[in-house]
Amino acid sequence: MSNIKYTADHEWVRIEGDGTATVGITVHAQDALGDVVFVDLPEVGKSFAEKEVAGVVESVKAAADVYMPVDGEITEVNEALRDDPSLANSDPLASGWFFKVKLSNAGQLDALMDATAYDELVKNS
Template sequence: MTVKYTSDHEWIRSEAGAPATVGITVHAQDALGDVVFVDLPEVGRSYQQGDVAGVVESVKAAADVYMPVTGEVTEVNEALRADPSLANTDPLGQGWFFKVKLADASQLDPLMDETAYGAFARDAS
């Protein structure tokens, strides 16, 4: 299993042969505050890397959720839609946003690992 991070504060967890899981980082949910609404992408729709795939709204702000890789959305987290606070309480687990079938796994290579993202997030604060 590999977890990578984007400069837009999304994480993507991939395992060989399975759709990758995407969510927002702890840093992102900290910056947003209490999440009150999520707009999730449409299952079956394909996105290019960098496309806006959803929106997360909090009591403080709204932010786009970007597609970290090119691919097709295979599943969305209906539990998150029903309880958006999962993005705050468990952003790297139960608060995932959607799953995507990768069009090109090599797009994961330039994304940040945990150490690089940690330094990036500290500098972004």
């Protein structure tokens, strides 16, 4: 079983073993946005509810909200991404991560999609 889940809003969530998760935008999202030029990352220590806007990603084509996939508290943001927003394009699933969150309700992860379901969503959209 993969430790990465996906949202219908095109965020990925990598579940870490310590009750935290790393969040970023999917390859599909960065493809749709085009060249990312700016990211607005959440404040460390701030808590968000599931589906609340936690950040913004801006590209040459559009701006898009980054939604919190689960309830939790921001424990870290990717300062490298703030300095070089193009990481969201060049390496969206690794060095282009947006933030880390301490999960308030790990059960919410069960409602997220696995890679197969996400691929179907993208294919049919």
